[in-house]
Amino acid sequence: xxxxxxxxxxxxxxxxxxxxxxxxxxxxxxxxxxxxxxxxxxxxxxxxxxxxxxxxxxxxxxxxxxxxxxxxxxxxxxxxxxxxxxxxxxxxxxxxxxxxxxxxxxxxxxxxxxxxxxxxxxxxxxxxxxxxxxxxxxxxxxxxxxxxxxxxxxxxxxxxxxxxxxxxxxxxxxxxxxxxxxxxxxxxxxxxxxxxxxxxxxxxxxxxxxxxxxxxxxxxxxxxxxxxxxxxxxxxxxxxxxxxxxxxxxxxxxxxxxxxxxxxxxxxxxxxxxxxxxxxxxxxxxxxxxxxxxxxxxxxxxxxxxxxxxxxxxxxxxxxxxxxxxxxxxxxxxxxxxxxxxxxxxxxxxxxxxxxxxxxxxxxxxxxxxxxxxxxxxxxxxxxxxxxxxxxxxxxxxxxxxxxxxxxxxxxxxxxxxxxxxxxxxxxxxxxxxxxxxxxxxxxxxxxxxxxxxxxxxxxxxxxxxxxxxxxxxxxxxxxxxxxxxxxxxxxxxxxxxxxxxxxxxxxxxxxxxxxxxxxxxxxxxxxxxxxxxxxxxxxxxxxxxxxxxxxxxxxxxxxxxxxxxxxxxxxxxxxxxxxxxxxxxxxxxxxxxxxxxxxxxxxxxxxxxxxxxxxxxxxxxxxxxxxxxxxxxxxxxxxxxxxxxxxxxxxxxxxxxxxxxxxxxxxxxxxxxxxxxxxxxxxxxxxxxxxxxxxxxxxx
Numbered sequence: 001x002x003x004x005x006x007x008x009x010x011x012x013x014x015x016x017x018x019x020x021x022x023x024x025x026x027x028x029x030x031x032x033x034x035x036x037x038x039x040x041x042x043x044x045x046x047x048x049x050x051x052x053x054x055x056x057x058x059x060x061x062x063x064x065x066x067x068x069x070x071x072x073x074x075x076x077x078x079x080x081x082x083x084x085x086x087x088x089x090x091x092x093x094x095x096x097x098x099x100x101x102x103x104x105x106x107x108x109x110x111x112x113x114x115x116x117x118x119x120x121x122x123x124x125x126x127x128x129x130x131x132x133x134x135x136x137x138x139x140x141x142x143x144x145x146x147x148x149x150x151x152x153x154x155x156x157x158x159x160x161x162x163x164x165x166x167x168x169x170x171x172x173x174x175x176x177x178x179x180x181x182x183x184x185x186x187x188x189x190x191x192x193x194x195x196x197x198x199x200x201x202x203x204x205x206x207x208x209x210x211x212x213x214x215x216x217x218x219x220x221x222x223x224x225x226x227x228x229x230x231x232x233x234x235x236x237x238x239x240x241x242x243x244x245x246x247x248x249x250x251x252x253x254x255x256x257x258x259x260x261x262x263x264x265x266x267x268x269x270x271x272x273x274x275x276x277x278x279x280x281x282x283x284x285x286x287x288x289x290x291x292x293x294x295x296x297x298x299x300x301x302x303x304x305x306x307x308x309x310x311x312x313x314x315x316x317x318x319x320x321x322x323x324x325x326x327x328x329x330x331x332x333x334x335x336x337x338x339x340x341x342x343x344x345x346x347x348x349x350x351x352x353x354x355x356x357x358x359x360x361x362x363x364x365x366x367x368x369x370x371x372x373x374x375x376x377x378x379x380x381x382x383x384x385x386x387x388x389x390x391x392x393x394x395x396x397x398x399x400x401x402x403x404x405x406x407x408x409x410x411x412x413x414x415x416x417x418x419x420x421x422x423x424x425x426x427x428x429x430x431x432x433x434x435x436x437x438x439x440x441x442x443x444x445x446x447x448x449x450x451x452x453x454x455x456x457x458x459x460x461x462x463x464x465x466x467x468x469x470x471x472x473x474x475x476x477x478x479x480x481x482x483x484x485x486x487x488x489x490x491x492x493x494x495x496x497x498x499x500x501x502x503x504x505x506x507x508x509x510x511x512x513x514x515x516x517x518x519x520x521x522x523x524x525x526x527x528x529x530x531x532x533x534x535x536x537x538x539x540x541x542x543x544x545x546x547x548x549x550x551x552x553x554x555x556x557x558x559x560x561x562x563x564x565x566x567x568x569x570x571x572x573x574x575x576x577x578x579x580x581x582x583x584x585x586x587x588x589x590x591x592x593x594x595x596x597x598x599x600x601x602x603x604x605x606x607x608x609x610x611x612x613x614x615x616x617x618x619x620x621x622x623x624x625x626x627x628x629x630x631x632x633x634x635x636x637x638x639x640x641x642x643x644x645x646x647x648x649x650x651x652x653x654x655x656x657x658x659x660x661x662x663x664x665x666x667x668x669x670x671x672x673x674x675x676x677x678x679x680x681x682x683x684x685x686x687x688x689x690x691x692x693x694x695x696x697x698x699x700x701x
Contacts, residue, residue, distance in 0.1 A: 128297035167233050210294070
């Protein structure tokens with residue numbers, strides 16, 4: 001038997017040891033240069049030199065796979081897809097911020113803060129990055145988890161994707177004790193956003209609305225490789241528990257973050273007075289267009305952590321911070337045309353088309369003018385130089401025109417007398433603002449009706465989006481909602497999408513998507529009668545109204561025969577809704593569609609059911625807002641439990657509201673309830689009602 005060559009073994013061990021040392025050296029060097037490039041904007045070497053370091057590390061790790069660790073720079077895109085989008089409960093809630101919409105509201109917050117503390121604190125001013133919130137958790141200095149904000153209490157695990165973001169350190173440069181969670185914003189630089197949208201347009205895909213949506217969508221890609229191509233970046237600015245970091249102020253904390261290797265926004269200022277805060281905000285507004293990323297405001301924080309703890313939190317936000325929101329960005333453009341769109345209910349809506357302008361990070365070339373009265377009020381005419389902005393930095397709107405630049409021969413715009421889609425005469429009912437096309441065969445209405453029928457709130461045909469509906473209409477495969485139920489997998493799979501791939505071959509829907517759509521169509525047959533009635537798109541009949549109607553008329557055949565008096569006698573209906581329902585069923589084409597739906601097995605009647613529980617909440621109206629975290633119920637599910645007990649559930653708060661149920665992160669309904677003095681119930685109180693069936697005895701906070 002041959003004896004082992006101990007000399008060769010010794011040389012091999014020495015070689016492995018040298019390679020291991022070199023691997024560690026390369027990792028540290030690559031991390032250092034990444035930090036200099038991304039976090040400090042001070043690169044020391046060329047891109048080519050950096051790439052050569054990465055290639056050397058990749059080669060060594062290929063030779064020694066046993067030395068590969070998750071925190072290696074080569075592992076930024078790896079095999080972690082299966083772990084994505086698992087719910088993550090935040091150890092400490094991620095609060096949103098209260099907003100100051102102008103300097104007057106900002107001054108009011110500054111005054112309240114001074115009054116509460118009985119002193120003038122120092123403030124840290126930071127740019128408000130227009131991106132997607134992220135929480136990064138490190139254990140013993142290594143990244144172990146990344147989660148989205150979600151509802152503030154529960155987010156989604158996006159660790160695999162966040163590892164592809166180059167300025168996120170996989171291993172910290174200075175030791176931080178135990179498990180530390182830092183928080184910040186993932187954003188997409190303006191140049192990257194422009195490049196991404198140009199690629200989308202060239203490939204026939206819909207472009208992203210703005211960099212914020214692009215960042216959020218990129219962060220939730222199913223394959224990290226696609227996220228890696230999106231050129232995302234981060235700014236980190238807070239932590240779940242700053243006590244772990246042995247710092248006492250926000251400015252010291254930001255410095256510690258930078259030392260650890262995080263990308264910290266350099267545009268910050270420690271302000272010692274309200275005037276200095278004003279100066280920072282005004283400078284930020286002036287310079288926002290010069291930045292490489294989008295911002296939508298300034299975050300003002302009390303700098304001292306002890307004072308932050310003294311101020312504490314409200315139910316929704318910290319009292320020691322506020323977001324000063326920038327006024328809407330305005331641009332001028334040339335109004336080229338006012339076109340008319342026909343909606344699902346036949347309403348004609350004027351839409352302005354103008355030369356494209358970039359506002360709040362996205363290119364805008366169209367904006368709704370809502371109705372003829374609005375066109376007259378703003379007095380905009382084709383050829384005008386108009387002022388355009390985004391309401392809340394989201395929805396494009398026309399502010400008005402510049403009179404000095406108006407052409408002498410400009411003409412006042414008028415609503416067309418016939419529908420631009422089908423040529424039928426349009427009418428305006430009574431004092432209504434809207435003009436309508438009443439033709440049931442109007443092609444424009446057909447598409448909107450078909451999309452609405454498949455929507456989540458109606459029949460919920462998952463995957464049946466606007467593009468597919470449009471293609472089905474174009475190719476004569478859909479004319480009304482009953483046609484959905486004659487579609488088969490073979491027909492859908494062969495559906496042309498009107499585009500070609502890079503080889504010039506036509507793109508079709510394909511078997512996988514077709515199979516899912518057929519399954520979703522089949523499942524929609526069993527939706528409740530209320531959802532079917534809602535999905536038919538009868539004017540004035542929303543989800544809640546549909547439920548109230550079918551509770552009295554449990555079949556569409558019975559509803560068709562009902563008189564206006566019988567329908568209007570239903571609680572909350574009234575003559576206008578009754579007339580709309582009666583008009584719908586008076587049109588024979590609509591009755592024919594319902595007959596075909598019935599023949600396909602879609603619910604058109606249901607057996608009336610006796611209440612499963614005593615109607616102890618009869619006469620009470622509830623409104624729900626926020627997330628019910630403890631029970632895990634959706635808002636619809638939570639409302640259904642109340643309805644089982646006889647309660648009415650409304651979507652808006654009014655003086656007639658009996659109680660508002662407020663979960664985590666409640667919305668504006670909470671504020672309105674407070675203003676009106678409506679009793680507010682927390683989730684525990686709600687669960688007691690559902691369990692006992694007993695109405696609340698008094699107000700609860």
